[in-house]
Amino acid sequence: MGWNSRVDHVAPFRVMHLLEMAQAREAAGHDVIHLEVGEPDFATPEPVIAAGQQALAEGKTRYTPAAGLATLREEIAGHYAEHFNATVDPSRILVTPGASGALLLASQLLVESGDRVLMADPNYPCNRHFMALAGAEIDTVPVGRDSGWQLTAPLIERHWQAKTRLAMLASPSNPTGHTLDAPALTEVINTVAAKGGDVIVDEIYQGLNYDDAPLSATSLSEDAFVVNSFSKYFGMTGWRLGWLVAPERAVEPLTRLAQNVFLAATTPSQHAALAAFTPECRDILETRRATLKQRRQVLLDGLAELGLTPDLPPQGAFYLWLDISRYSRDSQTFCERLLVEENVAITPGIDFAVEGGEHHVRIAFTNDVARLQEAVVRIGRFVSRL
Secondary structure (H helix, E strand, O other): OOOOHHHHHOOOOHHHHHHHHHHHHHHOOOOOEEOOOOOOOOOOOHHHHHHHHHHHHOOOOOOOOOOOOHHHHHHHHHHHHHHHOOOOOHHHEEEEOHHHHHHHHHHHHHOOOOOEEEEEEOOOHHHHHHHHHOOOEEEEEEOOHHHOOOOOHHHHHHHOOOOEEEEEEEOOOOOOOOOOOHHHHHHHHHHHHHOOOEEEEEOOOOOOEOOOOOOOHHHOOOOOEEEEEOOOOOOOHHHOOEEEEOOHHHHHHHHHHHHHHOOOOOHHHHHHHHHHHOHHHHHHHHHHHHHHHHHHHHHHHHHHOOOOOOOOOOOEOOEEEEEOOOOOOOHHHHHHHHHHHHOEEOEEHHHOOOOOHHHEEEEEOOOOHHHHHHHHHHHHHHHHOO
């Protein structure tokens, strides 16, 4: 008996192979600079750790409601009100095991076999895989400088088909770090609504904006499905906690799905996350955002001398999406050789792009400035030999 054929649509995440190679080289005594995985070198903020420890000490380890602690949903709603001037009823928020849990709920609710989903290319690969596992056909739309590396309303108009059910976008995006401004995002939401479809907006990197104020689709529409996470801006990757903001009409079926798929998000993590919204924690997070902005500039300046700057600087997240075609048309081999020859770990573009990934790479500025500068030196040595 064979496996579910939909599993065949799930490609391996090649960065994990690079990570294993890098860890093996470290174990052998090599000094590896890690710029491959989307996880900054910052520890979880101390107020969050303290709140989690307190929750454990107080025995707060029993199940919560499927949609999450009422107090946490209220804090998330207050976050939208304070920072995005958005009125979000806490009842529309479902707390999930990471943003992946939110994507799982949304995919299972919104698409079925034969439906089509529009996404930008490049994109975070798991977005494609979640929809494919739900039976949908994925239409990846190549984006670039002309569209600001985003899925825009004109592109949606051009690629929407009779069976298209959903458009999914991310702002800031992974792997490019580019954003949609309010007019462009509003146009996307309105365009999809006019076609009778739904929109999922991935806001996992929200808050990690460097040129403009962060934007949320919750301030533009009550009908968009908005995915967010405590992993990136809030620095809680291993705590596995995210959330989904849904239209009111979708809350009941989503709650039923949550009850059956994962029952509830981790209880100690939810109690810890309450501290993420305190002024003390906010100060820490904003200091870290400023640090990441500085790191972005260090990489942009250093790589410019190697002809490796992006055609549009990223406005958010913590990645650079670089065209390496002047040096290579095989991003997997490029990354493997860079690791073996210079001990710098970055991610091949074929993880993210259906088209063009073979001549792109993603670099995460998730290390301190001195290490980034050293990485640029090593990359310079490497490309000089190509």
